[in-house]
Amino acid sequence: xxxxxxxxxxxxxxxxxxxxxxxxxxxxxxxxxxxxxxxxxxxxxxxxxxxxxxxxxxxxxxxxxxxxxxxxxxxxxxxxxxxxxxxxxxxxxxxxxxxxxxxxxxxxxxxxxxxxxxxxxxxxxxxxxxxxxxxxxxxxxxxxxxxxxxxxxxxxxxxxxxxxxxxxxxxxxxxxxxxxxxxxxxxxxxxxxxxxxxxxxxxxxxxxxxxxxxxxxxxxxxxxxxxxxxxxxxxxxxxxxxxxxxxxxxxxxxxxxxxxxxxxxxxxxxxxxxxxxxxxxxxxxxxxxxxxxxxxxxxxxxxxxxxxxxxxxxxxxxxxxxxxxxxxxxxxxxxxxxxxxxxxxxxxxxxxxxxxxxxxxxxxxxxxxxxxxxxxxxxxxxxxxxxxxxxxxxxxxxxxxxxxxxxxxxxxxxxxxxxxxxxxxxxxxxxxxxxxxxxxxxxxxxxxxxxxxxxxxxxxxxxxxxxxxxxxxxxxxxxxxxxxxxxxxxxxxxxxxxxxxxxxxxxxxxxxxxxxxxxxxxxxxxxxxxxxxxxxxxxxxxxxxxxxxxxxxxxxxxxxxxxxxxxxxxxxxxxxxxxxxxxxxxxxxxxxxxx
Amino acid sequence: xxxxxxxxxxxxxxxxxxxxxxxxxxxxxxxxxxxxxxxxxxxxxxxxxxxxxxxxxxxxxxxxxxxxxxxxxxxxxxxxxxxxxxxxxxxxxxxxxxxxxxxxxxxxxxxxxxxxxxxxxxxxxxxxxxxxxxxxxxxxxxxxxxxxxxxxxxxxxxxxxxxxxxxxxxxxxxxxxxxxxxxxxxxxxxxxxxxxxxxxxxxxxxxxxxxxxxxxxxxxxxxxxxxxxxxxxxxxxxxxxxxxxxxxxxxxxxxxxxxxxxxxxxxxxxxxxxxxxxxxxxxxxxxxxx
Numbered sequence: 001x002x003x004x005x006x007x008x009x010x011x012x013x014x015x016x017x018x019x020x021x022x023x024x025x026x027x028x029x030x031x032x033x034x035x036x037x038x039x040x041x042x043x044x045x046x047x048x049x050x051x052x053x054x055x056x057x058x059x060x061x062x063x064x065x066x067x068x069x070x071x072x073x074x075x076x077x078x079x080x081x082x083x084x085x086x087x088x089x090x091x092x093x094x095x096x097x098x099x100x101x102x103x104x105x106x107x108x109x110x111x112x113x114x115x116x117x118x119x120x121x122x123x124x125x126x127x128x129x130x131x132x133x134x135x136x137x138x139x140x141x142x143x144x145x146x147x148x149x150x151x152x153x154x155x156x157x158x159x160x161x162x163x164x165x166x167x168x169x170x171x172x173x174x175x176x177x178x179x180x181x182x183x184x185x186x187x188x189x190x191x192x193x194x195x196x197x198x199x200x201x202x203x204x205x206x207x208x209x210x211x212x213x214x215x216x217x218x219x220x221x222x223x224x225x226x227x228x229x230x231x232x233x234x235x236x237x238x239x240x241x242x243x244x245x246x247x248x249x250x251x252x253x254x255x256x257x258x259x260x261x262x263x264x265x266x267x268x269x270x271x272x273x274x275x276x277x278x279x280x281x282x283x284x285x286x287x288x289x290x291x292x293x294x295x296x297x298x299x300x301x302x303x304x305x306x307x308x309x310x311x312x313x314x315x316x317x318x319x320x321x322x323x324x325x326x327x328x329x330x331x332x333x334x335x336x337x338x339x340x341x342x343x344x345x346x347x348x349x350x351x352x353x354x355x356x357x358x359x360x361x362x363x364x365x366x367x368x369x370x371x372x373x374x375x376x377x378x379x380x381x382x383x384x385x386x387x388x389x390x391x392x393x394x395x396x397x398x399x400x401x402x403x404x405x406x407x408x409x410x411x412x413x414x415x416x417x418x419x420x421x422x423x424x425x426x427x428x429x430x431x432x433x434x435x436x437x438x439x440x441x442x443x444x445x446x447x448x449x450x451x452x453x454x455x456x457x458x459x460x461x462x463x464x465x466x467x468x469x470x471x472x473x474x475x476x477x478x479x480x481x482x483x484x485x486x487x488x489x490x491x492x493x494x495x496x497x498x499x500x501x502x503x504x505x506x507x508x509x510x511x512x513x514x515x516x517x518x519x520x521x522x523x524x525x526x527x528x529x530x531x532x533x534x535x536x537x538x539x540x541x542x543x544x545x546x547x548x549x550x551x552x553x554x555x556x557x558x559x560x561x562x563x564x565x566x567x568x569x570x571x572x573x574x575x576x577x578x579x580x581x582x583x584x585x586x587x588x589x590x591x592x593x594x595x
Numbered sequence: 596x597x598x599x600x601x602x603x604x605x606x607x608x609x610x611x612x613x614x615x616x617x618x619x620x621x622x623x624x625x626x627x628x629x630x631x632x633x634x635x636x637x638x639x640x641x642x643x644x645x646x647x648x649x650x651x652x653x654x655x656x657x658x659x660x661x662x663x664x665x666x667x668x669x670x671x672x673x674x675x676x677x678x679x680x681x682x683x684x685x686x687x688x689x690x691x692x693x694x695x696x697x698x699x700x701x702x703x704x705x706x707x708x709x710x711x712x713x714x715x716x717x718x719x720x721x722x723x724x725x726x727x728x729x730x731x732x733x734x735x736x737x738x739x740x741x742x743x744x745x746x747x748x749x750x751x752x753x754x755x756x757x758x759x760x761x762x763x764x765x766x767x768x769x770x771x772x773x774x775x776x777x778x779x780x781x782x783x784x785x786x787x788x789x790x791x792x793x794x795x796x797x798x799x800x801x802x803x804x805x806x807x808x809x810x811x812x813x814x815x816x817x818x819x820x821x822x823x824x825x826x827x828x829x830x831x832x833x834x835x836x837x838x839x840x841x842x843x844x845x846x847x848x849x850x851x852x853x854x855x856x857x858x859x860x861x862x863x864x865x866x867x868x869x870x871x872x873x874x875x876x877x878x879x880x881x882x883x884x885x
Contacts, residue, residue, distance in 0.1 A: 395777045470779065470797045548800035576802050579778055595799065 024204025038193035042500035048193035051088030058085020075102035084416035092441040100126025117154035120147040137181025139194030145174035237286035389585035399469040461494035463593030546594040552583030598674040603633035615725035663696030682713035683790035711790035715825035752875025759870040819880035825857040828874040
């Protein structure tokens, strides 16, 4: 690829703008697992990197078949795409940033130096405006401080590249300061993940501008491979090649080596992943020349655990299997990209597989959504909710939910996912119960996009949804329901038991990876080695004079195990009634409500 | 002389019926191949046992026109006027049977009144009529009074399974809170305004259900100086006993109104439609002349 840093670029045209965005998307994809790892809380969460990536992907995909000659038009398409694709809180803020960015570029055929500075400023302004209570030490701060620097330097910067470099540097510095502004970040010893995501996007744009080009296909290939009827011809690189390399860490700086390898891999293929720790580096790449790659590895150190798969062949088999559960190679590996800072060991395998199932589940559901058929609601008010796990979904449906979007903690539905369901319903009044704090904002954006009368009931858990649904009144208006239901959910406590996905310090607790942690209404309050201990400790902390306990046991928990937990509760606490339901939810062995 | 007729769903105990010479026309329960007269042929405990073991739910039917004619004709020997008060016409065709029967009897003046209620709600109106007859009020006065007083009756009740009401068609399907996996208790209302059963609340947990039902009952009583309450129940249960305990404590603690409190077991016809574990409170915001 030709790299020419010397030539001044004073204006970005439509073509370059497109390049920038696609490159940025690819760069974000590369970095998303790292961004995910900045997650403050050790709970399996709607990861920031993944959410920003999926949001940005939706945005950038909307440029794919746009052959516009004006930056303004492209930016507008980008903005719309981001709004539709927004997932998770970070995705929603990103969509607001992009929206502001596009607003500033209105009527601009090209983006000049000043336009960039103004667009960054407007982006930050709109994002601040879009958040109810802006918190400093987050992506907002990073966007603002970067924009301020850009404004200050726009007259003196030689060209757009220089202004980008200055801005990126300011964003980096701002990001470094985020732990000073947010105590939770400091305790967890990380910088803000959303801020990192924004920085990554800016970096990616610069890379694109500089011509560090990665083909469009790389960015959009994933969308293609997700299609069920994928043809083997679509696979550009045949061999999925993985190996571990043992490095003499006394002689080599491992981080620099990883960067080096990552860069070198660009010329071998795509779907590149290079991670490492201590003295082992793992390389994963899709290539047509695995042999050359092995030789390359040998030059770096001792090669072991080599694995080469022929994806074309796997794919053909897959297509033959027709409607069998997909083995989608790229997704499998994409999922594996998670948890980059840990040793490439067996340990990650199960997490990766779990992730894959998540992604698949979401895909399947998406297909359902795409079906376009009318959702017949036999009431005045349609009810949409979000859940994962057969039992939980069935309970919600029994309580009157007309459509359950599959999702939750680790799979946040996008604004568009909601919008499609909203539009398919044969009612003009709709309420949405998101059941997760990270899904609320994406749902909220739906009201802007639809003509229908919609209220978002801000439920943050399944028990809250159940409580809210108890007082559903089909004669009330969505706005009245919002008021009464949100008042009602204050009377239920939600307890959740899950396993820590990493070591961390939260709320003064030292949590080790795989420890059980107990949350009350989203706050981590206890941590212990067993589920049972966690439940007891948590109840000791939060149980007051509640009468009714409902236990929803998750995937992998047997009814007998749930009965055991119930017996423990009966023995140690004075509740009137304890009910048990198979929830089937992933990641959370137990969700318990007290009311 | 005025005779007083009601139907078997009024749930008044035998001694009261005897004391005021209240005549009963029974509804019927059909169980598999057999037909039983409500409160005549079948003891309720026996009936619950049959319900548990039978493959199909029992069905019920209004008294036949002939049954009413027999009753009225017999009364015509002694009386020249009849007041016939029955369960809500929104729930049963009993009033209609009575009307058809009355239309065929030229020499007897029968006044048919839709109580828009049932169980002790109907029972209260029958008692009111009985006492007014005793006091020598005329047919017109009694009728006017009852049409006025029936507005002051409300019944709140809960069932442990809604399927009985739903299958019997006594609750609108769209309004029914479905639910078989997930456990919650519905509170239903039979309001004199419509004479229909409508869902009032969905509650989780028995104690909360009982408390809510009590709140509703006390609310309904508010503003009246004298109130008549009645517990109604099918099969006895811990939950029902808890309701009584809580309600009586609350009643003693208040001094807003004077009250009387009855307790009546519901018959086989009503429990065919509610399931055995039904219980509730009937509120009549008025005074029964005593």
